[in-house]
Amino acid sequence: MTTYLDITNGLKRSLGYIDEDDSLDEASLNRMKNGLTAAELYVQGAIGTDVKDFYESKDIKPLYTLVCNALAATYYQSPTSTTSGAVVSVDAVCKSVIGQLRGRYDRLLEVQNGKDSESKQAD
Secondary structure, X not given: OOOOOOOOOOHXXXXXXXXXXXXXXXXXXXXXXXXXXXXXXXXXXXXXXXXXXXXXXXXXHXXXXXXXXXXXXXXXXXXXXXXXXXXXXXXXXXXXXXXXHHHHHHHHHHHHHOOOOOOOOOO
């Protein structure tokens, strides 16, 4: 899977930092980067990766960025969840946005593969 976002795509601001803030230490920046990578991999795993350029399209990228930043912020604010294996639940907003993205993804996948490519005629 490919990652598309950087912590300056809204994650730092959602955590209360400005992009140019130099008060963050290297450990905090690494936690943000790792959390964002984990969030992107989670979201892509929940939706799919077979539609080329799906996550970079102008209609999808804002929602993708929103859900990844929200999930990464949760990971950042609960660092023990990523190191101890504790379960962090995905909140209702993230689930809703992932559901919207999955619907759009499925529609594009049908177009890409042909509408009835997986349908079989009953005998």
